[in-house]
Amino acid sequence: MINKQGSISSFFIRNTYGLFAVSFFLITVVSGIFLAIPYDVASPFESIGTILIMNPFAVFFRNMHYWSAQLFLIFTLLHIWDHLKKSGEKKVKSGVWFRLTISVLVVFFVMITGFILKGDGDAVQARLIMKSLMSKIPFMGDLLTFSLLGKGDDLQLIYVHHIATATIFLVFIIFEHSKTIWGRTLIFIYTLILISVLSFFFQAPLQTETANVMKGPWYFVGFQEILHRLTYPGLSLIIVFGLLLLLYLIPQMREKNSQIFKKIILYTFYIYVVLTITGYFFRGENWELRTPWDGKGTDYIVNVFNPEPVLFGEDVTDIRSEDIPSINGRKESCMICHKNIEGFSPAHNPKAIGCVSCHGGNSFSLNKERAHKGMVVIPGNMADADKSCGTTKCHPVITERVNKTLMNTLSGMITVDRYVFGESDSLSILNNVHHLGNSAADEHLRNLCVICHLGNPKAETGPISELSRGGGCNACHLNYNEKALLAHSEYQNGKGDDMPNPVVHSSLSLNITNEHCFGCHSRSGRISTNYEGWHETEITKEDIPDSSEFRILEDYRVFVKMTEDVHHKAGLDCIDCHNSYEIMGDGNLYAHEEQQVKIRCEDCHFEKMPETVSYDKLDYESRKIADLKGWNNKNSKYIKGKESGIALINTLADGNSALMVGKNSGKVFSLNGPGEKCTRGSGHKDLSCSACHTAWAPRCIGCHNVYEQQTDGYDMLTDKLKKGTWVEYSGDFLAMQPTLGVFEDRNGENVKPAVPGMILSIDKGSYSKDEGYLFHRLYAPAEPHTIVKEGGNCKSCHNNPVAIGYGEGKLVYEIANGRGKWNFISKYRNNENDGLPEDAWIPFDFSNTDFYGNIFSHSTRENFRPFTTEEQQRILTVGACLTCHEEDSEVMHESLNSDFRSYLKSIGDECVLPDFYKAE
């Protein structure tokens, strides 16, 4: 009795690889006939798309054609090796062996032409490579190329060779060699079953438009690697023809030599396999070396097996192929189900760009699960922006810029935090939130700060709200109109599959409102809430008095009404001042916000008209925006930002006056110059506009940070809950006129507002046992965004201890016995760490050291400082005058008009200047 194992092994002994190859070849030919019926060589990619969407039987035959062809190739190569191993080549006549050798080339030709006839992106490139390689064959390259590949982009000749010329040649060769074209019945049945099963479960490949890697067919991936290394690709033909020549000559060699050359062929094959593995698993986008475990995903690995059973039961009787939209040469089935969907901006209408270009997914299926597989519900997050918004055909340069903007890197935030934690001694280096580790500072950032970066993905559909943080491109550009909001709400509240698809889509547009900015910028410096005149309090929503003077945000923080910014009152939105280069970045990496933000008050509030830019000289982006907004009068001139050099595209300059147009509102604003007080004399020439015109700024003092091991926390970077977190116990939330400091850059020195960014203590030992206790007193430069038309009065700086940097308290000038002396009693007690009042920046005693003799580290910038002793004394000397003379008096006006020190020489004997004043 023959056992089962014996019958299987004897089956394979009696039946060669060649017979299997013949069966696979037969299946390929017959399935190809069926596939040729729906296939259209004039528009191959579209016709395959239509097949995939509408014709499951054609899909099945396509799969059969593909899998049988691949197995035909594999078994042909196995058969060749089997012959060589058994020295079977010696039994073949030389003429037949010659034709068999040529047929190896023809087999690969028929395979690659099949790949080309898909008509997708990979196919187009493969054809170009083949054409280029063929044309390098000496003497007859061009003729061969024309004869085999035809002219231009036309696939007709390739198709004819694929289905006829090459196939007929192979039929003859197979018959001549094996004396059969039908093979053996049993083998045919087994191979047919195998192919049928494979074809039912695994789809033949077709490249999607969103694929970021170009890969040839699997049997040529190794060849692609070889070509990558060859500056002279024609050398690859020497390798190919060399191997063929070797194969042809083997039967004529002596046994010993033929064994050597067979080994050469074998080792060449092994090397080729290694190259193929390299090309498949370690070669990513733009030909970069990758590993599947590098944490950046594995979507660069082309899936040879697409496990998706053929769906024979789908009802497509109501659909005609002409109903399926064709977008840029590709059929997309999305709009068959998502009919009549509206709400798009014109540039993002699916009729222009389709759905897949943003959402991915499978556009070749009408089955809901299949079509939505791999779909990105919310495209535009930074993680996938390069595959949606940032593809080559859309906004590649912008997504690269946005990657570098401070709103994505959070460089300044990280730099200062690490400095404060003693983990860095530089306040100028560049950092990136995506590179945070788990040091004390980085953990502090993860727990408390870094949710507000553009890389934080938008995970839920719906509009940008007060609670929104991050979201990539959506953070600014996503909009829901009323209809879209209603449709979204209905869809969210709907139940089950009966709910129809939403018919109103959100739009992506230039309509960037303050609501887009509000969420993230209601934290940290609170500029979005400041701008609207709201100051954060420590009141809880339960204790809020019944008054319209209070506002509760969606995160339950309570704000009290203060003076709003005059620009907000007038109706200006954030983007009316802050243009696309500031927000999306200009491609440069910046350490701090004041480097990236280029708008200046004097760009609009000028004494003399600044430089202007005419429409025809606008940069591409500015002109695009101008065109979209309808501000594209060829005679228009736009103000050029002094710092940025970029046109302020919503301004219109005419002679020595200019207007601004609200980018969202369309409101027209006249741009007024600075007041007479601002430009009179030279005493205030180094003051920034915001130094005088800031009504108030938030001040937080007395913050203590401790790591609590048992408190539940959250990692904002990984979006994971965790045990243990840094906790910040905050002091008072105050709002008042800001302190002033001196900022130094390439334009010189400039006095601007400062806020107590970091008067804090850190119990670093609570995080790591080896660490200790830290205390810092650092102020930060600020633009509080609470500008008022009337600047502060003289005393608001010259007699104001907060403005000078001493903190709140009673600052009094006392004259006794002909001597003048300033005295200051702080409101707050002295901090035990440095002996200064809790809210101070500098001591009142004109020293620059603290109680313990430590030199102040001053601020969160290397180029920002408090007033020096001399500067304080000059300020207070004027303040001394103001204790007797009214601000509006002739004396004070005169003092402003002239050089102040010279003016002091003319004062009367009754004037008593401070002790520290020394006449020159």
Added chain:
Amino acid sequence: MKIRDDIPEGVSFFDEVIICKKSDEEKAFSAKCTHLGCIINREIDGEPVCPCHGSRFDINGEPVRGPARKRLKQLELKKQNGSIIIKV
């Protein structure tokens, strides 16, 4: 080939043409890689990259990374009535 004179700074792709623009100066090149004729349709940091074998070129069409060794073929470009006309 005729396209609107509306090209952003950097590298732009138009089928078989690449336009590199820097500081208002535009240059047009054939998008066919000089290695094996693939159509270049990708860029990294403002430099065209061939997706087939990784050749990379600068904005003057010179190869900066192989296997290509020849520069991209520069095409004649002229501006006329708000359009850019390129002799392909």
